[in-house]
Amino acid sequence: MNRRHLLFGGAAAGVGALAAAGIALSGGARTETERIEDSAAAGTGNGAGTGTRAGAAGTAVVPFYGARQSGIETPAQAHAVFLALDLKPGLTRQRLAALLRLLSDDAAALTQGRPALADTEPELAVSPARLTVTFGFGPALVALAAPELAPPWLRPLPAFGIDRLQPAYTGGDLLLQLCADDPLTLAHARRMLLKDSRSFASLRWVQSGFLNAVGSGQADATPRNLFGQLDGTGNPRKTGEFERVVWGGPEIAPWLESGTSMAIRRIAMNLDTWDELDRRGREEAVGRTLDTGAPLTGTAEHDAPDFTVRNSLGFAVIADSSHLRRARPDDERQRIFRRPYNYDDPPGTGASGSSSGGVSDSGQIFVSYQADVDRQFVPIQRRLDQLDILNEWTTPVGSAVFAVPPGAAEGGFVGDVLFG
Numbered sequence: 001m002n003r004r005h006l007l008f009g010g011a012a013a014g015v016g017a018l019a020a021a022g023i024a025l026s027g028g029a030r031t032e033t034e035r036i037e038d039s040a041a042a043g044t045g046n047g048a049g050t051g052t053r054a055g056a057a058g059t060a061v062v063p064f065y066g067a068r069q070s071g072i073e074t075p076a077q078a079h080a081v082f083l084a085l086d087l088k089p090g091l092t093r094q095r096l097a098a099l100l101r102l103l104s105d106d107a108a109a110l111t112q113g114r115p116a117l118a119d120t121e122p123e124l125a126v127s128p129a130r131l132t133v134t135f136g137f138g139p140a141l142v143a144l145a146a147p148e149l150a151p152p153w154l155r156p157l158p159a160f161g162i163d164r165l166q167p168a169y170t171g172g173d174l175l176l177q178l179c180a181d182d183p184l185t186l187a188h189a190r191r192m193l194l195k196d197s198r199s200f201a202s203l204r205w206v207q208s209g210f211l212n213a214v215g216s217g218q219a220d221a222t223p224r225n226l227f228g229q230l231d232g233t234g235n236p237r238k239t240g241e242f243e244r245v246v247w248g249g250p251e252i253a254p255w256l257e258s259g260t261s262m263a264i265r266r267i268a269m270n271l272d273t274w275d276e277l278d279r280r281g282r283e284e285a286v287g288r289t290l291d292t293g294a295p296l297t298g299t300a301e302h303d304a305p306d307f308t309v310r311n312s313l314g315f316a317v318i319a320d321s322s323h324l325r326r327a328r329p330d331d332e333r334q335r336i337f338r339r340p341y342n343y344d345d346p347p348g349t350g351a352s353g354s355s356s357g358g359v360s361d362s363g364q365i366f367v368s369y370q371a372d373v374d375r376q377f378v379p380i381q382r383r384l385d386q387l388d389i390l391n392e393w394t395t396p397v398g399s400a401v402f403a404v405p406p407g408a409a410e411g412g413f414v415g416d417v418l419f420g
Contacts, residue, residue: 057181061112062111068407069405070132071133072260072369074132075220077131077179077181078211079210080186080341080365081186082175082207082209082365084172084175084204085172085203086140086173086203086204087144087201088200097415097416099200100414101416102117103133103197104408104413105413107133107189107193110125110133110192111132111133113127121188127184129182129185130180131178131185132178133177135176135414136403137154137415138154138172138173138175145415151256153261153373153375155401157399160385164397165396165397166397166398169205169398170205170399170400172402173201175264176193177367178193207365208343209340209364209365222293226271227282227393229288231338233288233293236335241335245371246370247260248260248372249371256403256406259404259405259406261373261377261401261403262367263370263377264366264368264401265396266365267365268394268397269362269394270393272360286323286324287319295318296317297309297318305324307320307325319389320387321387321389323388326383326384326388329380333376336369337370338366341365341367342362342364343365344360344362363394363397
């Protein structure tokens with residue numbers, strides 16, 4: 001075919017498109033949004049001809065409505081973005097409820113592969129890729145909605161000697177944790193929810209993180225951080241234990257029943273100086289082998305560490321200063337559930353507190369869920385602050401605490417328990 005044929009064919013196609021648009025505008029055909037919603041509901045995407053991918057990973061959905069919010073017990077997705085918002089001055093309680101309803105309605109649609117309200121790019125919503133949106137409420141939000149219901153732990157964490165906190169990653173009135181297996185899905189959801197909030201709140205900070213790509217490892221494997229170590233081995237695994245650690249018991253405030261708390265810490269990791277440590281030194285600093293994640297006194301990842309074992313010189317095999325020993329509580333009531341993500345910023349920027357001039361500016365978005373921050377999370381952080389050899393290579397540069405309300409029923413919205 002020559003250029004004349006191609007140009008003529010393109011013009012003819014354009015005329016056909018205009019004719020079709022005229023029919024749609026006159027009400028004689030379904031709107032584009034309706035067609036996208038139908039194809040998403042059928043699990044077929046938008047057809048191969050439009051370039052939309054609709055693989056098994058892309059069409060997987062996680063329910064939005066329910067007694068508890070998704071994104072906590074949900075197996076960790078490959079990508080995450082954390083959005084901290086500040087409520088605008090003068091925002092009323094009624095306007096806050098309107099914001100939470102709008103965000104909940106659009107989050108419910110996007111997580112199921114449907115476009116958000118007034119979505120101008122509905123094609124980007126048809127592959128939910130296990131998208132979850134988890135809401136966290138900061139002190140100012142609860143103070144506006146129902147100040148008498150604020151739990152005592154809903155406040156900034158105590159000051160720790162190792163902290164070098166930056167305002168760019170600290171605090172916030174409303175947190176949105178978005179997780180998905182597809183970064184394109186995640187980018188679209190982030191934009192839609194920020195558009196929802198711009199009349200009610202301003203963006204305080206954004207943190208983006210990642211784990212292994214879908215299909216690059218076993219689905220239930222413990223993820224690795226950028227130090228190369230398995231991260232999350234000590235998480236509660238039994239159903240009853242997880243229930244107690246994350247969701248608590250009768251001591252929980254009534255409005256937080258089926259809710260929990262979130263502590264989020266941005267940890268800058270100095271990979272450049274970590275590289276100078278030999279493998280044995282790295283394993284002794286952590287207290288685990290790097291290949292299997294087994295404690296230095298065991299052979300498999302989930303073996304219980306034995307802190308009484310001594311080497312031939314009489315020293316503890318797992319040193320008292322190792323991260324494993326300091327992070328592992330003797331009091332079982334102090335356990336937490338960690339759901340961290342890695343970050344890797346452009347090198348040399350120092351944006352996360354690392355020194356400029358190196359080859360990396362990387363770290364971890366440490367996310368911890370527990371029923372009570374003061375009783376479970378703070379004691380562990382105090383021990384790490386007092387003595388943890390990993391402090392030589394890690395620096396907390398961001399910190400925030402949020403109450404995670406229960407989930408919403410269809411027709412309701414996340415946080416409606418504060419407005420009842």
